[in-house]
Amino acid sequence: MAKKVPQINASSMADISFLLLIFFLVTTSMDVNSGLSRRLPAPVPPDQKVDDMKINKRNLFVVKINSYNQLLVQGQEMSVKQLKAKAKEFIANENEDPNLPVVFTEVIPGLGEVKYTKDHVISVQNDVDTQYQAYLDVQNELVAAYNELREEYSQKRFHRSYSELPEEVQKLVQKVYSQRISEAEPKNYGGK
Amino acid sequence: MAKIRRNEKREMPALNTSSLPDIIFMLLFFFMTVTSMKEVSLKVNIHNAQATELTKLEQKSLVRYIYVGTPTDDYRKQYGAETRVQLDDAFAEVGEIENYIVNERSAMAESDQGRMIVSIKADKDTRMGVISDIKQALRRAYALRISYSATQRTSY
Numbered sequence: 001m002a003k004k005v006p007q008i009n010a011s012s013m014a015d016i017s018f019l020l021l022i023f024f025l026v027t028t029s030m031d032v033n034s035g036l037s038r039r040l041p042a043p044v045p046p047d048q049k050v051d052d053m054k055i056n057k058r059n060l061f062v063v064k065i066n067s068y069n070q071l072l073v074q075g076q077e078m079s080v081k082q083l084k085a086k087a088k089e090f091i092a093n094e095n096e097d098p099n100l101p102v103v104f105t106e107v108i109p110g111l112g113e114v115k116y117t118k119d120h121v122i123s124v125q126n127d128v129d130t131q132y133q134a135y136l137d138v139q140n141e142l143v144a145a146y147n148e149l150r151e152e153y154s155q156k157r158f159h160r161s162y163s164e165l166p167e168e169v170q171k172l173v174q175k176v177y178s179q180r181i182s183e184a185e186p187k188n189y190g191g192k
Numbered sequence: 193m194a195k196i197r198r199n200e201k202r203e204m205p206a207l208n209t210s211s212l213p214d215i216i217f218m219l220l221f222f223f224m225t226v227t228s229m230k231e232v233s234l235k236v237n238i239h240n241a242q243a244t245e246l247t248k249l250e251q252k253s254l255v256r257y258i259y260v261g262t263p264t265d266d267y268r269k270q271y272g273a274e275t276r277v278q279l280d281d282a283f284a285e286v287g288e289i290e291n292y293i294v295n296e297r298s299a300m301a302e303s304d305q306g307r308m309i310v311s312i313k314a315d316k317d318t319r320m321g322v323i324s325d326i327k328q329a330l331r332r333a334y335a336l337r338i339s340y341s342a343t344q345r346t347s348y
Contacts, residue, residue, distance in 0.1 A: 010213065017216040024223035033255065034246040035311055035339035043331040128321035132314050133241045135323070136340055140243040147245055183327070 036139055041183070059101040061090045061122045063138055067129035071138070080137045087145035091177065093117050110172050111157065122181045142181055149177045236261035236278050241316040242345040249339060254309050256296050257341075258289065260322060261315035275315075275322050286325045293333040313341040 063083070064072040071078045073086055093100040101117035108114050122142060126135050147162075150173050154162040162173065238261045249255050259278040263271045267283075277284050279292050297305050310330055314323060330338060 013213040014209070014216055017213055017220050021216055021220045021223065024220065024227050028223055028227040033249045033252075033311060033341060034344070035249065035341040036243050036245060037247045037309075037337070037339045040327060040331050040336040040338060042336065043334070126320045126324075128319065128324070130320040131316070132318040132320060132323060133316035135320050136241045136243055136316075136342060139340070140245050140342075143245040 036136065036143065038139070038181075055121055056102070056119070058099055059117070059119045059121060061087065061120065063122065063124050063142075065124075065126045065130045065134055065138060067127040069131050069134035080134075080141060083138065083141040084145045084148070087122065087142055088149055090122075091117060091120060091145060092149055108172060108175065110169065111176070114176050116176045118178075120180060123184055124181060125184045139181070143179070146177050146179050150174065153177065232257075232259075232278075232281050234259060234278070235264055235267055235281075235283060236276055236315070237264055238313055238315045239317070240341065240343045241314065243340075243342040244345050246342060246344060247339070249309060249311060251307075254300075254304055254307050255311050255339075256293065256308065256335075257311050257313055258326060259313050260318050260326070275318055277322070277326070286322070286329060289326060289329040290333045293330065293335045297333075297335070307337070308335060309337045309339055310335045311339045311341050 062072075062074060066072070071080060071083065073083060078086065090100055093103055096103050101120035103115050104118050105113060105115050106118075124135075124138060124142070151162045153176065154160060154165055154169075154173055158165060158169070162170065165173065236259050238259060260275060261278075262268075262273055263276055263283075271283060277286055277289070279288065284292065293308075293310065297308055300308065312323065312326060327338070330336070
């Protein structure tokens, strides 16, 4: 007669797994880290002089933030809320305004003929005492301006949301509205 | 005719708990997969800055953090109330960042080294002087992909 295998007592299994469960419950942190992604320019070799790149004045969009977190956009005082609209107007330059950046008409394979301002530069300059949140607000608004332009373009061209486009097409749209936000080499503006 | 017997004692049947371990295991696996151990114990106060155009940092193994803020109450006596930088578990000077990043990067797998992201977690009241110094240090260390850590803004 075959010997009967005694059943394993599994009643403590629940306790063990409870213990593990509680351990993971305590150590878990669900928050996903999110942030504003930026890319820094490559470092300047120490033996090379920092010579200011020659940029046509109409291609340049200067945003200055002072130590009281006030904005000066193209020589004009402004609140952060107005910045996005102003930046969009500058980047797109739909009416080919001679004071706004030069508009190029180019044929990009996959998109056809596109008018865009490929040489524009947005320059953000901040003071040593600028608050971090104020700086981030400005960066955020500028990125938002680009994102909105890309969205509008893909709605107009493909009648679809930018996020729904295939990756290759997104790349092309990114090329049309490529983020050209330069962060100036930190300068000491005298003062205190 | 049916007879209703009230007096007879009826015992409550034992609850069948044999499926309990399975349920618990299921929960356990869920938490095991979503869990991420707390990275470090913060020694600086950080009130997150807010923004709207956020991207998520998905590959945690590629991300290194730099914490910037004023020391917490426990450390205030020792380190003062000025803004300080924390790397991993210890306070650090801005000058140490470059070395830290280079070391961390060389410890990564070779294929990941170019994809390293440095997340700057700074208190929203930090002055930009410190942040600019950190940015310069990161440039020198060739850690060019950065992320300004922020939480989603719900209202202006």
